[in-house]
Amino acid sequence: MDEYNLPESYGKTRLVVLAVDPYLIHAYWEIAPPELDEAKRHSGNTKAVLRFYKRTNQGEYADWFDIDIDLQSRNWYVHLWSVEESYRVDLGLKRSDGTLFRLVPSQLVLMPRSLPAPEIDQRPARVDPTERRAETVPVPSPQQDPQQETIAPLANLFDASPIPPTPIDSAKIILEQLKTAFASRQWRWDPFEVETAGSANTHTERPATDLTAMDLTAMDETKLTTGLFSGALQSSHTKKQSDEE
Amino acid sequence: MKPGYLALVLHAHLPFVREIEDDDSLQQHWLFEAITETYIPLLLVFDNLIRDRIDFRLTFSITPTLASMLGNPLLQSRYLVRLERLIELTDKEVTRTRTDPQFAPLARMYQALFGSIHEAFVHRYKKDLLGAFHRLQTLGYLEIIASAATHGYLPLLAVNEAAVRAQIKVGVEQYRQSFGRMPAGFWLPECGYFSGVDALLDEVGIRFTILETHGITRAHERPRYGVHAPVHCPSGVAAFGRDPDSSRQVWSAGDGYPGDYDYREFYRDIGYDLDHDYIKPYILPSGVRIDTGIKYHRITGKGDPKDPYVPEWAERKAEIHAEHFLDEQIKQIECSGRLMDRKPLTVAPYDAELFGHWWFEGPRWLDHLIRKTAARQDVIRLVTPSDYLSEHPVNQTCTPCDSSWGYKGYNEVWLNGKNDWIYPHLHAAGLMIEDLAARYPAPKGSALRTLNQAARELLLAQASDWAFMISSGQMEDYASRRIKSHLAHFHRLKEQVESGVVDQEWLESIEKQDNIFREIETFAAFRISSSEV
Incomplete structure (x- = not known):
């Protein structure tokens, strides 16, 4: 493959802000030289900053903070100490009185959440195959959704009868060992031992504040592990090879 | 006990490799080893299940870049040359190891294995693997879903809406040309979701996508059922969340199934182990060693000394691990079913290349799992997301959380x-x-x-x-x-x-x-x- 060089710059003033994770933002910028010269002429003794405006729930920008930057570096990582919904950022020259000569604003950046939302607020929607747009419908009552109904056949294509289970003998022993090995990942059974299937309906009416003992979202959160895709394996392969070299 | 559903999702992807580069380039080798080790073995698993009249439903994504390469006649014929050279190597290996009681049976195993892959590629599938997957969809066993044109990581392209839209539109159009219909589902590359991408999916008629666990658990408003039921995004597109347990059981580098000591060791390939002069015709022309796919050892333990592979032990473990996985699924259904007014669902997405390529016994595990699930239809059934939505069109509406399945769960791997x-x-x-x-x-x-x-x-x-x-x-x-x-x-x-x-x-x-x-x-x-x- 031939060697290619990309443009050093694109001649357009621009600031782009990207969320790396809920606590880290990456900003990159380009300031067209004439605009920078113009700004420096007007604002005197200044230092370059990124001014972060936090957006309130009402969509207003109430609070802000500044991060000193090196304008020549053309990009910066900013660690955040709190989780906010969204930011807008200005790149500018800060005067000694604290006022900002704005060089360029960023786009609005929506930050990902780091925890589940606190409340349960249901808005069920019906989405039919032929009509994709969501249409809000009333909350189904548990009685309308019979607990014991059998699973409908998936397709008429499958009329084969199920095969008998394969017998497992000594394997059962290893299986038991495996269960121990995976014990930490199993469901926390204790809160549910006293429940019977018949009383399950009552849970659907539980108060919205009950978020721990019987909350599926909270349980799934506790088991979350990230980075489980082939990337992890590929990285370890690379490591192995470089170890050998 | 209330029954429940399991949705297995296999995501098959390789980046686009230029055919004009060196015939034997390492990049084409990625494609060829994935065909030999993953795509054909999985197709054979599915075909055997159908032959045995086993009921199954599986979701499969084949990315546009991979589909384009699988359908490329030049790459198909180059693959055949490569496969035939590999078979030639197994012939030499059978001779080389003939007096070794431990390795001779393994050399014969690879000779037979690659011979059957060759037979399937040439005669059964007539070099058209895309057509083979298409046929499985037509028969109703697979639901093939679309993906972005070149596997663009959409959250970091979102600065240009047109770029995201083009990735989606071209991906869907490529799907339509490959599979003769419009897709219901869309695999977001790396499960990369950002608020608003659902509206762009909706524009092209997509009904569902799949997110990493916290894309759902951290949705706003808080989902009532965690990842055990989908939610509808504001656009109406359904988002299914990845089940954390089934991810870990299979994926965990430390103690997931693929790390079992009886399974084949990925990192002991004769491409690296054998004398350079002997192996030279089967590695890169430049002399750079690569994996040949012939690996004679089992994982054995954490240390470096590796013992010879024993296929019977590995097969036994694949069955045990399938049994364990199913057992855990049923427990989960029993538990979450009590907290739900509907049948619980587990969505278990994996990279397809894990099966066979990284985890040699993966296709065997999948075969056992599907057969065992078919025998427990009173409590658990395989579904695709489309099947589930047909039965449960009403779901909670939330805005999922921006997320990916990369390390730390957000954008860091790609930024x-x-x-x-x-x-x-x-x-x-x-x-x-x-x-x-x-x-x-x-x-x-x-x-x-x-x-x-x-x-x-x-x-x-x-x-x-x-x-x-x-x-x-x-x-x-x-x-x-x-x-x-x-x-x-x-x-x-x-x-x-x-x-x-x-x-x-x-x-x-x-x-x-x-x-x-x-x-x-x-x-x-x-x-x-x-x-x-």
Whole structure:
């Protein structure tokens, strides 16, 4: 493959802000030289900053903070100490009185959440195959959704009868060992031992504040592990090879 | 006990490899080993299940880049040459190991295995693996879902809405051409979701997608059922969440099933182990050693000494692990079913290449799992997300949380100190092509050809694979060169169309080199639709 060089710059003033994770933002910028010269002429003794405006729930920008930057570096990582919904950022020259000569604003950046939302607020929607747009419908009552109904056949294509289970003998022993090995990942059974299937309906009416003992979202959160895709394996392969070299 | 559902999702993807490069390039080798170790073994698992009249439903994504390579006749014939050379190597291995009681049976195992892969590729599938997957969808066993054109990581392309829209539109169009219908589902590359991408999926008729666990658990408002039922995004597109337990049981590097000591050791390949002169005809022409696919050892333990592989032990473990997985699924259904007013669902997505390539026994595990599940239909059934939505069209409406399945769950793998230099260039090119789309509303002739190729080059530069490789240090130089060359082509094509002087000869050579999406109006996909102008 031939060697290619990309443009050093694109001649357009621009600031782009990207969320790396809920606590880290990456900003990159380009300031067209004439605009920078113009700004420096007007604002005197200044230092370059990124001014972060936090957006309130009402969509207003109430609070802000500044991060000193090196304008020549053309990009910066900013660690955040709190989780906010969204930011807008200005790149500018800060005067000694604290006022900002704005060089360029960023786009609005929506930050990902780091925890589940606190409340349960249901808005069920019906989405039919032929009509994709969501249409809000009333909350189904548990009685309308019979607990014991059998699973409908998936397709008429499958009329084969199920095969008998394969017998497992000594394997059962290893299986038991495996269960121990995976014990930490199993469901926390204790809160549910006293429940019977018949009383399950009552849970659907539980108060919205009950978020721990019987909350599926909270349980799934506790088991979350990230980075489980082939990337992890590929990285370890690379490591192995470089170890050998 | 209330019954429940299991949705297994296999995501098959490889980045687009240029056929014009060296016949034996390492990059083509990725494709060839995935065909030998994953795609054909999985097709054979499915075919055998059907032969045995086993009821199953599975979701499969085949990315446009992979589909394009699987359908490429030149790559098909090159693969056959490669496979035949591999079979020649197994013949030599049978001779070399004939007096060794431990390795001789293993050499014969590979001889038989690759022989059956050859038979399947040539006679059963007639070199058309895409057609084989298509047939399984037509028969109702697989639901094949679409994905982004070149596996662009959409959250970091979202600065240019046109770029995201083009990744989606071209991906869906490529699906339509490959599989003769519109897709119901869409695999977001790396499970990369950002708020608003669902609306762009909705524009092209997509009904569902799949997110990492916290994409659902951290949705707003808080989901009532965690990942055990889908939610509807504000656009109406359904989002299914990945089940954390089934991810870990299979994926965990430390104690997931594939790490079992009886399974085959991936890192002891004869391509690295044997004498260079002996193995030279079967590695890269440059003499660089690569995996041949012939591996004689089992994982054995944490240390370096490795014992010979014992196929019977591994087969036994694959069955035990399938039994364990199913057992855990049933427990989970029993537990979550008590807290739900409907049948609980587990969505278990995996990279397809895990099965067979990384985890040699993966296809056997899947075969056992499907057979065992078929025998427990009183409590658990395999479904696809479409099946589930047909039964449960009413779901909670939430805005999922921006998320991915990468390390730490957000954007870090594809945006960090090593690879952040990519984005100013990708975003600038995104702005330029938006501008071109506005300035050239109805290009014709060589302008159209040039603009379509420029769009292809930009799409190829956007592949998430490059950022990942740079981040991991694996094939870093290659990945950087790919991004730079595609963007350089993009800029040159743009200049030519703007100046009105198109270098036809060069254009032809670039079209031949980056010959993906030849039947798709890629440039038009970047146009903001008329309803929004």
